[in-house]
Amino acid sequence: MNDHIQYLSRVTKTLADKDDxxxxxxxxxxxxxxxxxxxxxxxxxxxxxxxxxxxxxxERHEYFHSVSNEVLAKHQVGDTVNCYRAMTEMHKVSGQLVSLLLDIDRKVKVAA
Known part of the structure; x- marks a missing residue:
């Protein structure tokens, strides 16, 4: 999960021109x-x-990468409006990913 948070952070820093x-x-x-x-x-x-x-x-993981790459592509061409629309979707999907990972972890722990 830490890697996922770092990934989001790198996208955010790139949008602020603090990363590439x-x-x-x-x-x-x-x-x-x-x-x-x-x-x-x-x-x-x-x-x-x-x-x-x-x-x-x-499925959500594949979509997350698709949307996060769209965020970066829109930023690169200066399409601010669609960049932030995609960023909203990216954060929504990120929450879904975290929720799924936690659900899977709970199921595995209950079965153990």
Whole structure:
């Protein structure tokens, strides 16, 4: 979760011209690497009933990267209005991601 917060911080700093972050795709960050490697197996092995939550996490994670990259692209071309619209969506999806991660964590702990 800390990496996710740092990702958001880098986007925000870039918008304030205090960083030059270009974003990443959904497979390059730590969460994406976990999803692509052992994520599904980790979740299903400990909480088979959480597989649906994992699927939703994958979808929201992909969308988060799409929207955050849109934020950065709009900023780069000076499209302030659409940059901030996309940023609002990015923060909404970020909250959904955090919620899904916490839900999955709870399901795994209950099953343990």
């Amino acid at each position: 972050f270009h974003g990443t795709d959904c497979h390059s960050c730590k969460l994406g690497k976990w999803i692509d490697s052992s994520g599904r197996e980790d979740v299903v092995a400990h909480a088979p009933h959480a597989e649906g939550l994992f699927e939703r996490l994958v």
